Amino acid sequence: MPKERFEDALNKLEKIVSKLEEGDIALEESLRLFEEGIRLSRFCNQRLDEAEKKVEILLKDKDGTLKPHPFDPSINSGHTPPVSSGDAISEEGEE
Numbered sequence: 001m002p003k004e005r006f007e008d009a010l011n012k013l014e015k016i017v018s019k020l021e022e023g024d025i026a027l028e029e030s031l032r033l034f035e036e037g038i039r040l041s042r043f044c045n046q047r048l049d050e051a052e053k054k055v056e057i058l059l060k061d062k063d064g065t066l067k068p069h070p071f072d073p074s075i076n077s078g079h080t081p082p083v084s085s086g087d088a089i090s091e092e093g094e095e
Helices: 006-022 027-059
Strands: none
Touching (some): 006 027
């Protein structure tokens, strides 16, 4: 069975919320949708928590301390940000 994608789950959750907000559905259907919405909400929350942990791991420095990094929009725009001398990586891959 293929793994559910975060984006797909979030899209389904948004559709469920819209249906429930309309209020034109039977109680049993509302309860079914609510139950599915809770499942999707928990799934999305879990995926976001996992992503946050991965980001924290990537941002830790050599001694394991979480080092805050300012947001740099050039990373997502295809431009390479300048590398400071403290961030340079040697040819052997060691910092």
